[in-house]
Amino acid sequence: xxxxxxxxxxxxxxxxxxxxxxxxxxxxxxxxxxxxxxxxxxxxxxxxxxxxxxxxxxxxxxxxxxxxxxxxxxxxxxxxxxxxxxxxxxxxxxxxxxxxxxxxxxxxxxxxxxxxxxxxxxxxxxxxxxxx
Numbered sequence: 001x002x003x004x005x006x007x008x009x010x011x012x013x014x015x016x017x018x019x020x021x022x023x024x025x026x027x028x029x030x031x032x033x034x035x036x037x038x039x040x041x042x043x044x045x046x047x048x049x050x051x052x053x054x055x056x057x058x059x060x061x062x063x064x065x066x067x068x069x070x071x072x073x074x075x076x077x078x079x080x081x082x083x084x085x086x087x088x089x090x091x092x093x094x095x096x097x098x099x100x101x102x103x104x105x106x107x108x109x110x111x112x113x114x115x116x117x118x119x120x121x122x123x124x125x126x127x128x129x130x131x132x
Contacts, residue, residue: 026057028112035069039103043070043128046105049079049094052120055086057113064094064109070102078110089119101128 002013003021010021021027038044049064062081067074079094086092109118 026059026112026114028110029116030108030110031118032065032108033106035104035106037104038123038125041103043101043103044125045098045128046096046100046123046125048096048124049107050120050122050124051081051092051094051118052089053081053086053092054089054115054117054119055111055113056115060086060113060116062092062094062109062111062116064096064107066096066100067106067108068100068102069104076108078108089117 004011004013012019012021038046046066051062053062055062060083063078064081065076065078067076069075077097077100079096081092081094084090084092105123107123111118
């Protein structure tokens with residue numbers, strides 16, 4: 001499933017074909033990363049995600065999912081971004097739960113609204129006292 005911009009018009013591609021994505025109604029979008037070695041060889045605690053983003057609409061919502069396989073099975077936890085004025089680029093922070101620990105994580109961004117854009121993302125983390 002892909003998105004592409006042609007002559008300023010956004011098109012979505014899925015198994016059913018190519019569709020023009022009109023901004024006349026609110027839509028739901030989802031972006032998922034692969035497994036990232038954010039610990040760079042060490043066990044870490046991801047603490048928060050910092051985003052520079054734009055999100056508009058009457059029922060706008062942004063959620064960050066964090067997936068880890070440190071326990072040997074995939075576990076995913078979802079954390080909401082506080083709803084705030086974001087019709088233009090602004091900064092926000094999503095705090096994660098305290099129990100996350102591992103080396104490899106994947107991140108999922110669930111966005112709903114009239115329009116949305118993530119310009120920048122950084123993951124804040126702290127080291128654990130344990131080694132891999």
